[in-house]
Amino acid sequence: MNTLRLYLRSMGILLKSQLQYPLSFLLQTLAQLIMEGGEMLAVVLLVDRFDHLNQWSAGDLYFFFGLMSVTFYITECFGRGITGNFPSMVRTGQLDTLLIRPRGILTQVLCSAVDPRRITCIAVGTVSLILGSRMSRVDWTAANILLLAESIFCGFWLILGLFLIEAILCIHSVKSVEIANALTYGGRSACQYPVDAFPRSFRTLFTVIAPFALVMHVPASRILGKPIFGWPAWAAWISPLSGFVLFAVMVLLFAKAMRFYRSTGS
């Protein structure tokens, strides 16, 4: 509980410091709106031209896009410590300053940054999610709401876990490794569309290695009433947990990698 309190207090202080520059904050938040609005426009154009993708209607596509957008930017907002400057902390040896404090490394990293500018991206995602669920006439039963919440929650940990890969590689090579971005940003760009629109190799990648399909698409398709992969109802409840599993594995690998940490500079 003490850890949660520390996180919330850190967030409060970081927010305060960001609001010290209100104009810059406002402009950057607007820039984010334009960026994510542009992403959504791609979906709008796609839907306008083709009106459906495989069995997915326009509303379904908005729903998938919205789900990814909301999840990814909630992660970027609250997990900024890990998704943002963690690899560079390893590279520059700034990690040393965390190692001399009596708290877990990942806790401290999570407490070190917040990115409230992403609020506009989350808003765009929310609009898309609502629009999609209206167009696809989603029945908002308690179960569906809960499933959506589970999907977003597990997606948060999945994305954090994927960003951890870069940090782990950094510890071993003390160098930025772009390959990890293929899974994080690449995963976001690809999986804002339903995964069965892609060839088999991509489907495997985003199901087995970076399980966006399990965490988001399986429950989403259940909510939309068109079960993906033809799996039974309970599978939609189990499969998002793979996000947790990935995060847990990455945390273990991270702890292992820390034994090889060499630090840099004097």
Added chain:
Amino acid sequence: MSFIHVQHLCKRFYVQKKRKNGALLREKETVEALKDVSFQIEKGELIGYIGPNGAGKSTTVKILSGILTPDSGEAEVGGKVPWKNRKEYVQHIGVVFGQRMQLWWDVPILDSYSLLKDIYRIPEATYQKRLSELAEALNLGDLLRTPLRQMSLGQRMRAELCGSLLHQPEMLFLDEPTIGLDAVSKLALRDFLKWENREHRTTILLTTHDMEDIAALCPRVMVLGHGRKLYDGSLQDLLRHYDRTRTVEIRYGGDESRPDLPESVQMLKEGDGFRIIYEPEKLPTAELLNLLQQAGPIREMTVQPQNIDHLIADMYREMGL
């Protein structure tokens, strides 16, 4: 047993060499940062740790503060092994890196301190008492609401020191704390360290290149070079061995005066006077004075000891560093 107990500590790093033309893989080179270093430190000691760049000072500090794990050897600080149970261990130590800031950059330092209070789980009353004590000793009172980024280097270092001592550690490691500081800030920092060491019996180990730091603060000094401990003892004893010459600057009343000195003495004409470098061991000062007076009426004269940095440079040279 001593408070700090280090035995046969070894650490090597693998550095990748530049790739040779045509070679596919880069060759690895082994750098032995620490080769069998041993020492004991008692509770409440204030110790200087010196050596040229790359001698292994920072590596030692990083191992003793639990950041790095040594390849072999033992170390215990206050009965605990630094690289085991990290979270438990670091509760009892403080570390200041002269070249690496630890407080939050954009927020008032008071906010940083209150987060540190949560991180170290310091009880509110203890925290308030300690903070006001440190703020007074470090003269931080007016700065508490200032963000770190708006501070001068000297102010920042004082703020960092306060942050690393809030939880009242028994042991404080300082890695080049006076680097880049102006004279006033340096003096204030030294006074503070003496105060903290005296008031709370905090054991302090500091690495530095500033010999004045050592002379002012540390009764005991350890010299490290190429990963080995080369000297461990008082600064005076260390210097006595190298501190052999004195410099005399002298001006005579009459222009024609020129002292006649033995060959062991070096004499240079400088402006309208002379600079004379002699070794009191070979030519006692009384005899030199006699010779100088015979040459004519002395108008003014100064005798200076050798610059401490030159002594250290001589020492490093002699030790083959």
